[in-house]
Amino acid sequence: MSSTAHRATGHGHATEDFGPDRLWSVQDHLDDILATVRPLEPIELNLLDAQGCVLVDDITVPLSLPPFDNSSMDGYAVRVADVAGASEEFPAVLEVVGDVAAGQADPLPVGPGQAARIMTGAPLPPGAETVVPVEWTDGGLGEGPVAGMRARSLAPEGAEGQVHVHRPAAARAHVRAKGSDVRSGARALEAGTILGPPQIALLAAIGRGRVRVRPRPRVVVLSTGSELVQPDEELAPGQIYDSNSFALTAAARDAGAIAYRVGAVADDAETLRSTIEDQLVRADLMVTTGGVSVGAYDVVKEALAHVADEDEPGSGVDFRKLAMQPGKPQGFGSVGPDHTPLLALPGNPVSSYVSFELFVRPAIRTLMGLPDVHRPTTTATLAADEALTSPKGRRQFLRGTWADGAVTPVGGAGSHLVAALAHADALIVVPEDTESVEPGAEVEVVLLG
Numbered sequence: 154m155s156s157t158a159h160r161a162t163g164h165g166h167a168t169e170d171f172g173p174d175r176l177w178s179v180q181d182h183l184d185d186i187l188a189t190v191r192p193l194e195p196i197e198l199n200l201l202d203a204q205g206c207v208l209v210d211d212i213t214v215p216l217s218l219p220p221f222d223n224s225s226m227d228g229y230a231v232r233v234a235d236v237a238g239a240s241e242e243f244p245a246v247l248e249v250v251g252d253v254a255a256g257q258a259d260p261l262p263v264g265p266g267q268a269a270r271i272m273t274g275a276p277l278p279p280g281a282e283t284v285v286p287v288e289w290t291d292g293g294l295g296e297g298p299v300a301g302m303r304a305r306s307l308a309p310e311g312a313e314g315q316v317h318v319h320r321p322a323a324a325r326a327h328v329r330a331k332g333s334d335v336r337s338g339a340r341a342l343e344a345g346t347i348l349g350p351p352q353i354a355l356l357a358a359i360g361r362g363r364v365r366v367r368p369r370p371r372v373v374v375l376s377t378g379s380e381l382v383q384p385d386e387e388l389a390p391g392q393i394y395d396s397n398s399f400a401l402t403a404a405a406r407d408a409g410a411i412a413y414r415v416g417a418v419a420d421d422a423e424t425l426r427s428t429i430e431d432q433l434v435r436a437d438l439m440v441t442t443g444g445v446s447v448g449a450y451d452v453v454k455e456a457l458a459h460v461a462d463e464d465e466p467g468s469g470v471d472f473r474k475l476a477m478q479p480g481k482p483q484g485f486g487s488v489g490p491d492h493t494p495l496l497a498l499p500g501n502p503v504s505s506y507v508s509f510e511l512f513v514r515p516a517i518r519t520l521m522g523l524p525d526v527h528r529p530t531t532t533a534t535l536a537a538d539e540a541l542t543s544p545k546g547r548r549q550f551l552r553g554t555w556a557d558g559a560v561t562p563v564g565g566a567g568s569h570l571v572a573a574l575a576h577a578d579a580l581i582v583v584p585e586d587t588e589s590v591e592p593g594a595e596v597e598v599v600l601l602g
Contacts, residue, residue, distance in 0.1 A: 177473045192522035193367045206366035207522045212342040217332035222277040226327040229268040230281035236321045244317040284327035291317040370520035372410040373436040374402045377443040381417035397442040408517040422456035433489040443500030445482045478547045479504035502571040533560040533598045541590040543583040552577035
């Protein structure tokens with residue numbers, strides 16, 4: 154018995170259940186995978202290298218944002234009393250003491266009857282209580298209301314002399330208060346957060362240039378079959394295009410991994426073994442598709458079923474039959490000196506994609522260290538013209554489109570119907586003990602996007 158089966162017995166299953174003819178439930182197979190796969194070890198990365206990674210530690214804000222009171226407008230910093238009652242007919246006339254620009258360390262103080270021309274983001278100068286937008290003034294040019302400031306090089310007189318203010322401003326109008334975004338000592342981000350652009354912006358804004366994260370898993374996707382041809386090449390009789398490796402690589406990237414597509418390997422066990430061995434150097438997880446059933450040319454099963462090394466306890470791949478449709482044949486175990494997890498998926502396009510969503514995606518999210526590794530599920534009303542049938546004893550996953558609390562089947566139950574899969578955004582789950590689902594019934598739905 155291989156090590157994967159030994160791992161599974163640790164879940165409380167009876168050892169005698171683990172014979173070659175055992176029919177695994179979807180849940181038992183998933184439990185075995187998630188009990189084996191462990192989150193990757195944390196590393197420290199520069200901010201941009203950490204994009205898409207999962208934060209290991211809570212991040213506390215070392216300084217308030219913004220770190221000082223600053224202007225949210227281009228205009229004039231003034232005292233409230235000096236502009237009270239100002240109007241276009243009777244403007245307040247103030248002495249302009251100079252400019253306050255963003256990044257200025259020691260702005261000029263503003264006294265009674267004075268104003269400082271201030272730029273967006275510049276610190277509110279001492280003595281000033283509010284900001285009057287430049288559109289409420291003559292811009293210091295004495296020619297009536299202006300639409301904006303002219304560059305200082307073009308109109309140096311705007312930073313001195315007098316400014317006419319045509320409207321009053323309340324205290325702290327157009328002022329961003331110190332700490333109004335986030336205060337020093339607050340928790341900025343929680344451990345387990347995936348770092349996207351907004352989170353990276355926040356880390357940069359509080360001065361964090363490096364963070365501890367779990368790296369994005371490296372996933373190698375490999376399809377098998379001598380009949381497979383790469384897109385853009387000519388098809389010979391009996392050949393088909395390799396779509397699975399593209400679908401699974403894209404799905405792995407969508408799940409958060411760095412994914413590498415190897416493409417199709419011919420139906421030769423020795424070639425497959427050497428290809429996997431070559432790829433292990435860049436893999437935290439291996440995914441194969443095809444060659445796991447009971448045919449004479451099912452090369453993955455032939456190549457890996459007896460791959461366990463006596464000198465490497467814990468290695469080996471089990472090939473199983475699952476009580477599900479599509480996706481009955483599955484393989485799971487580990488290969489290589491580092492016991493790299495390997496999931497062997499069926500070759501039919503729908504089978505491989507459904508298997509990815511149920512088993513590989515949770516494994517990738519586990520490697521990332523995420524607390525919730527599963528797609529969201531909901532219940533929905535079945536919108537169909539006739540009852541759905543399902544084989545007894547099998548958990549069936551049908552493609553569907555979900556909207557407004559209803560789900561509509563897309564395509565049939567065939568595991569080769571890749572065109573229907575392209576239009577689906579949900580999986581309709583029919584339980585093992587259900588053989589028929591009537592239109593209007595409530596069904597469980599896995600949301601794919």
